[in-house]
Amino acid sequence: MMMALHLSLPGIRSADPALRQFDVFGPPGLSGKALAEFLANDTPGIRWHAGDTPLSEFPTLPSDGHLLLTPAAVSGPVPATPAPVWLLVEEGPDSGAARPLPRGTHRIGRHECDVTVADPTVSRHHAVPRHECGPAR
Known part of the structure; x- marks a missing residue:
């Protein structure tokens, strides 16, 4: 294997x-x-x-x-801006796409969203992740 x-x-x-x-x-x-x-x-x-x-x-x-x-x-001061969070599309028509999500709240879905995906299995307003000063939620 x-x-x-x-x-x-x-x-x-x-x-x-x-x-x-x-x-x-x-x-x-x-x-x-x-x-x-x-x-x-x-x-x-x-x-x-x-x-x-x-x-x-x-x-x-x-x-x-x-x-x-x-x-x-590896060393040095902690950056003021955290590493970006990425939305990775693994399946569907947008498979392989990667989009950075900067700090803030982002609406993800098929229609009238900050991040639009073409997958019909995703709802029109599918998710609202929030990236703050720590792990994304």
Whole structure:
């Protein structure tokens, strides 16, 4: 059985795309530390997190599914602006789309919303997430 994990990483430099996505294939049981070390070569000075947990602290990565990583500076002052929250569309007509949600309240749905999606299984006014100074709700 092979591990097939889809990763999404927001850009950290102005020249970066808004979101980089790629797949990790390998034997099951790959540690978060191993992936963190690999990413450190590409993004020096950045510590990647999955939610509130540093990637390097995951004993093993999930063997499949999707993992959104967020960047944090290794040292220095805490930034005044938190890392953005991303809406990732995994299925439907907009599959693969990623949209940043800055601080504030956002209406998500098919019609007359801040973030519009084309999926007919999503209601017209589907969700209202609020991004504050901490985890999104």
